[in-house]
Amino acid sequence: MNTNTVLELEHVSRTYGSGSTAVHALRNLDARLYAGTLTAVVGPSGSGKSTFLQCAAGLDRPTSGAVRLGGQEISVMRERELTRLRRARIGFVFQSFNLLPALTVQENVLLPLRLDGKRRDPARAHRMLARVGLYGREDARPGELSGGQQQRVAIARALITEPDIVFADEPTGSLDQETAAEVLGLLREAVSAHGATVVVVTHDPWVADRADRVLRLSQGRLVQDTAEVLS
Numbered sequence: 560m561n562t563n564t565v566l567e568l569e570h571v572s573r574t575y576g577s578g579s580t581a582v583h584a585l586r587n588l589d590a591r592l593y594a595g596t597l598t599a600v601v602g603p604s605g606s607g608k609s610t611f612l613q614c615a616a617g618l619d620r621p622t623s624g625a626v627r628l629g630g631q632e633i634s635v636m637r638e639r640e641l642t643r644l645r646r647a648r649i650g651f652v653f654q655s656f657n658l659l660p661a662l663t664v665q666e667n668v669l670l671p672l673r674l675d676g677k678r679r680d681p682a683r684a685h686r687m688l689a690r691v692g693l694y695g696r697e698d699a700r701p702g703e704l705s706g707g708q709q710q711r712v713a714i715a716r717a718l719i720t721e722p723d724i725v726f727a728d729e730p731t732g733s734l735d736q737e738t739a740a741e742v743l744g745l746l747r748e749a750v751s752a753h754g755a756t757v758v759v760v761t762h763d764p765w766v767a768d769r770a771d772r773v774l775r776l777s778q779g780r781l782v783q784d785t786a787e788v789l790s
């Protein structure tokens with residue numbers, strides 16, 4: 560496995576609330592995410608998976624510890640700088656797809672470039688949509704597509720900026736088994752054929768079985784990393 564670190568969490572803790580009602584969602588967690596790897600983050604409900612994703616992706620700030628993307632500490636960045644960095648260098652895929660219903664498929668895919676002030680290159684959107692099996696559906700609205708097709712659009716949108724890392728939160732959670740397999744296949748292909756770095760938060764053991772590496776959380780701690788022997 561490639562062990563070039565794209566993103567690093569060092570001694571990351573995230574506590575919600577304080578005093579006797581404090582919830583320690585992440586406790587002194589150390590992890591590195593490697594380039595060109597599909598990593599699954601698993602663990603029981605409440606173990607800290609979403610908090611891990613939020614902190615790693617710069618959507619939330621750790622209470623203590625550091626998060627570094629490409630060696631740059633994002634946990635101390637100002638909000639505006641962080642927003643810009645997320646748009647340019649991080650891709651997101653959500654369980655509920657989060658497409659904009661009023662925009663066409665092509666406009667949805669080009670949205671991250673538009674928000675980042677980049678040229679909206681329709682040819683690039685065509686290529687990306689072809690990659691996810693949706694060539695010819697550029698002018699459809701998300702409401703005209705099946706759940707699996709909408710998730711394909713979301714994957715194309717996440718990959719269009721060629722981000723350093725893509726975070727997918729239960730990307731197959733709303734899909735039937737067959738469609739889920741197709742969606743996971745696309746994420747897998749983004750990694751193996753195009754060198755993307757993908758982190759999937761999942762409850763689904765079937766998804767975890769198909770990852771290159773599994774990080775298992777329990778009560779806010781990393782208790783298993785299939786790439787490393789934990790001390």
Ligand SMILES: Nc1ncnc2c1ncn2[C@@H]1O[C@H](COP(=O)(O)OP(=O)(O)OP(=O)(O)O)[C@@H](O)[C@H]1O
Pocket residue numbers: 575576582583584602603604605606607608609610611
């Ligand atoms: N905004 C918040 N305020 C207070 N407590 C929170 C908040 N968000 C999460 N928590 C708590 O932090 C802990 C970890 O939550 P988190 O959502 O990260 O777990 P999870 O593994 O993603 O769970 P699930 O699989 O159910 O989505 C839980 O005890 C949860 O109740």
